Amino acid sequence: ELIARAYAMAMGGVPGPVVLSLPEDVLAMECAAPPVPATLPGALPPSPTDAARLAAMLRGAERPILLAGHAFDSPGGREALLGFAEAWQLPVAVSFRRQDLFPNTHPLYAGDLGLRNPDAQRAAFAEADLVLALGTRLTDITTQGWTWPAPGQRLAHVCAESRFLGWQFPAELAIAADARATIAALAGEAPAAPAGRKAWNARLRAIHLADCEVIPGRFPDGIAFAEVAKLVERVAAPDAIVTLDAGTFGAPFYRKAAWRPPQRLLAPVSGAMGFGMPAAVAAALRYPDRQVICALGDGGALMTGGELAVAVARGVPVKLLLSENGSYASIRIHQERAHPGRVSGTTLENPDFLRWCSAFRVPVLAVESEADLPKLEEALRAPGPMAAAIRTSLQAVLPKR
Structure with missing residues (x-):
């Protein structure tokens, strides 16, 4: 029963390791009890009401930004994220050290939320009129020391772990659901992008590319890595x-x-x-x-x-x-x-x-x-x-x- 429960915990919400501590003498004992199958939770979809509200918020946004987190850390997750961003024409920023979630060469890639983001990038992100946080816990580094999303910015937060919804940032829409199931629910809802979206996406992309430039430099004590x-x-x-x-x-x-x-x-x-x-x-x-x-x-x-x-x-x-x-x-x-x-x-x-x-x-x-x-x-x-x-x-x- 404990092993079955451990499997369920490991696979539920955000998958991760579980420690199962057993006395050494118990491990050496024989047990006649039949195996208990693990009950693995399925992906929790959003309610139709929440999906409709999220679609409406996205349609009304002039300068949205999609913040993608650990929930997309699988081949299928990356593919789903790319398809959703392209369908809705949403610029994508990734959470701390999740650069491989989204192709960095894509025109919609706006960079990452990590250590020492450039001032121009932080200022631009603060201008977003909707932050859609998908599959992320909104931790300290991703939120730039708990400063972003800024007060007054609209936030829609989707996370399978309900305890992280409203944990540090009150969200206008908080959805306790699987991130991939949520974007699947919006798959056929994408409208034509607003007139100003192309310029917004291009601006975020240009700021990111400027940060990618390597400034040539020579140092007497070795190579710049x-x-x-x-x-x-x-x-x-x-x-x-x-x-x-x-x-x-x-x-x-x-x-x-x-x-x-x-x-x-x-x-x-x-x-x-x-x-x-x-x-x-x-x-x-x-x-x-x-x-x-x-x-x-x-x-x-x-x-x-x-x-x-x-x-x-x-x-x-x-x-x-x-x-x-x-x-x-x-x-x-x-x-x-x-x-x-x-x-x-x-x-x-x-x-x-x-x-x-x-x-x-x-x-x-x-x-x-x-x-x-x-x-x-x-x-x-x-x-x-x-x-x-x-x-x-x-x-x-x-x-x-």
Whole structure:
């Protein structure tokens, strides 16, 4: 019964893990009870009244924006989201670190709600006359520190978990329903887009594209990691899986590079370090025929980089890009902002990562400057595993004094 209940909890609302704690002696016992089938909940659709109200709100909006969240994190979910946005001509912004929900090259893609959004983008989002939040909990980073949607902005919030409706933001329309079932209910309701919608969509798109530009820069202490992110964008296979650890090195992968389903960008929404390498190994084991690229910092590598041994043992060709700047840079940035010049506990004394990766019998490459990037591109395009130790600039990310 407990196992059946755990399955139901794991699959209900937003799918996720469930911990089932049993005494060790109970696990060793034999049980004559018959198995209890799990009752898996189906997708909860909106009521006809709620669907009609939502359709009316969308028809009346001049400057809407669709905020897409975790509920679309499946192949069918991405396809449904794209079809809905195109039918209603809605600009789409994705919640924190969900860039792979919607093709970033699409004219309707307006960017993400993440860390340090540019002022022009935040100002434009604040002008929306309707925010349609679909399948997202509206957490602190996605809402830009609980500031968006702003007071006075109309909000329609659709979430399968009713406890998150009205949790921080009162919604004019709050629907406790499955996001995909909700847009399916509106599939045949899309009218012709209002006259001003094209200009609104184009404006949001232009702001996003301006933020994607990589400003050329040379630094004496290494490469700006945005150069590596753009290189990965170029060489990534159409169905590539890119995993990221937590850290400042990952920022250009979210903002400067573009991702298109079925490509996946797997990153820790929790911000916890140590995610990148285990995630890459798991992805490569699950999808052995897909290209898997892992980018991680030196701090994350020192935490869980040893999982490279599993990749070697199982023969999965993970590509490892190790950003080496000798610092817990995310924390260092906060130190420099609050207490300039007072560095405390954020400097790393790294091992020789080339020898470390070689000890796992993985081919290695040293990337010391921009002149080495063509060699890195060649290595990423070649079959088989590889690891690159990339001397990355800390100056490029620290606040300017």
